[in-house]
Amino acid sequence: MTHPYSATADSSEAGTPLDDGSSSEPGAEGGTTAVFGPGSQFSEFFDDPRWALAMVRATVLEAAHPQIGAALVDNSTFVAHPWRRLRNTFLSMQRMFGADDRVRQREAARLNRLHARLNGTDARHRPYDAMNPDVRAWVVATLFESAVTMCRLSGQPLAQHAMERLYAEFQAFLAAMGDEPGHLPPSLHEFWSYYDKVVEEELENTEAMRIILYKLFDHLPAPPLLNGLPTVWAAGRAVAGPVIGAITVASLPEPFRRQAGLPELPGAQTLMQGAYLAVGLARLLPPGLIQAGTIADLLALSPDSDDPRARTITALRDKINRAGALIRLITPLPPEPEPAGDDGVRRSAEEFFAEVLDQTGNGYLDWPDLAAMARELSSRLDLDEPEETRLYDAFAGWWRELQSALDTDGDGRVSAQEYAAAAPSLAGPALIRVAEVLFDATDKDGNQTIDADEYRALFRTAFHRDTAEAETAYTRSAFVKDFLTFMSGRRRSTPYDPLLAQA
Numbered sequence: 001m002t003h004p005y006s007a008t009a010d011s012s013e014a015g016t017p018l019d020d021g022s023s024s025e026p027g028a029e030g031g032t033t034a035v036f037g038p039g040s041q042f043s044e045f046f047d048d049p050r051w052a053l054a055m056v057r058a059t060v061l062e063a064a065h066p067q068i069g070a071a072l073v074d075n076s077t078f079v080a081h082p083w084r085r086l087r088n089t090f091l092s093m094q095r096m097f098g099a100d101d102r103v104r105q106r107e108a109a110r111l112n113r114l115h116a117r118l119n120g121t122d123a124r125h126r127p128y129d130a131m132n133p134d135v136r137a138w139v140v141a142t143l144f145e146s147a148v149t150m151c152r153l154s155g156q157p158l159a160q161h162a163m164e165r166l167y168a169e170f171q172a173f174l175a176a177m178g179d180e181p182g183h184l185p186p187s188l189h190e191f192w193s194y195y196d197k198v199v200e201e202e203l204e205n206t207e208a209m210r211i212i213l214y215k216l217f218d219h220l221p222a223p224p225l226l227n228g229l230p231t232v233w234a235a236g237r238a239v240a241g242p243v244i245g246a247i248t249v250a251s252l253p254e255p256f257r258r259q260a261g262l263p264e265l266p267g268a269q270t271l272m273q274g275a276y277l278a279v280g281l282a283r284l285l286p287p288g289l290i291q292a293g294t295i296a297d298l299l300a301l302s303p304d305s306d307d308p309r310a311r312t313i314t315a316l317r318d319k320i321n322r323a324g325a326l327i328r329l330i331t332p333l334p335p336e337p338e339p340a341g342d343d344g345v346r347r348s349a350e351e352f353f354a355e356v357l358d359q360t361g362n363g364y365l366d367w368p369d370l371a372a373m374a375r376e377l378s379s380r381l382d383l384d385e386p387e388e389t390r391l392y393d394a395f396a397g398w399w400r401e402l403q404s405a406l407d408t409d410g411d412g413r414v415s416a417q418e419y420a421a422a423a424p425s426l427a428g429p430a431l432i433r434v435a436e437v438l439f440d441a442t443d444k445d446g447n448q449t450i451d452a453d454e455y456r457a458l459f460r461t462a463f464h465r466d467t468a469e470a471e472t473a474y475t476r477s478a479f480v481k482d483f484l485t486f487m488s489g490r491r492r493s494t495p496y497d498p499l500l501a502q503a
Helices: 050-063 066-075 082-097 101-116 133-153 160-176 188-201 207-216 230-251 254-260 268-284 292-300 309-330 349-357 367-381 387-406 416-426 429-442 452-459 476-489 496-500
Strands: 119-121 127-129
Touching: 050 066, 050 133, 050 207, 050 230, 050 268, 066 119, 066 127, 066 133, 066 207, 066 367, 082 101, 082 160, 082 367, 101 160, 133 160, 133 188, 133 268, 160 188, 188 254, 207 230, 230 268, 349 416, 367 387, 367 429, 367 452, 367 496, 387 416, 387 429, 429 452, 429 476, 452 496, 476 496
Parallel strands: none
Antiparallel strands: 119 127
């Protein structure tokens, strides 16, 4: 197999420089161009709308690696909570590729702690380890190659020097993570042979890859922005899901498509190239109108939030509701459950299990689900050591308590049926410990109350919206009581549902 750029040894064969900064010159004072932050090659792509298609493609190629695929299936929340995962990914990339080196070092340390917790064996009893440097190099390789490919597919191939700059930046990213050099080839020319070799010899038709291509987009839950509009969302998803899947498959390396047995629909290549060209036109919009981080924030924004943009979203939802009524008249769709009601409304044990406890979406409750909760809470509170480890340890203690109380068949995990049969026994000492550790982590100033700023850091909503107006602070006892009511009483909660149940 030969990648389209494998034989490209000089700039005359690599296309022409782009108008968007890919032909950046050295700094004004003769210094080198930036590796991170404004002025870097990657910064030109971060808000590029084509990057959305390229990210899906890169994720599929990552998931096709057996070690990464196994780690995703066992530990990731990308199926049950894709929008949360998207927002966290964008935030992490902003930190890693930003100009502030201290922020980058702190984020790299956080990612390394996260990856160190992801290891195990796949369905064929092969070990996987997210700290494996060769596996981490492949993740970076897919991001780089997909960025290059998105430019080629949209008719604006990168010039040789732009590709070399971009490759150097991704190498610097891997170095910032603390990995020793040598896991990615030292030069761009050698990279293409490495890339082709991994595609031919190591990638597989993994379960994680199939989920992304054939399940994720067909069953993608609505983002918080469109919660409560099931008809409109289902109608759009029914069209967009298969199209995104077809575009992604058509953009994958042809030998891998053949090896993995991925069917390519007639006309998919034309559709794929048209999609990249069409999305690329959005780059002509005024600067700042399309920003990846802003879009991710909007998708995660609940209409119940105190964010000023929420008022606009509420008005938009009213209009979409009217459109939804028209769609129901024209094209009836199967009914979908309406969203949660006001505080205090109970949900069934089955609903709570699926919406809150089963974070990975595999139909069972086990340690990766509780680890995902700890990971999300640690990310929201931006915890460092040792607070992060204390929170993980508290959740690990809760998992041991749950496993002992609920795993009646001894298979090492808890089914929805096992949970429903013994749900009232959830509020044990270990869950109380989780609530107390979470309170301490949120109470940054250690004054034994959670003030408005601390409350917002955890819940991303206003304090007085969710608590009695007479209250000026959230006490430890009130916090623990509310947390236990949510986690064991299965009552819907305005602040806690978005925290752990939001997609």
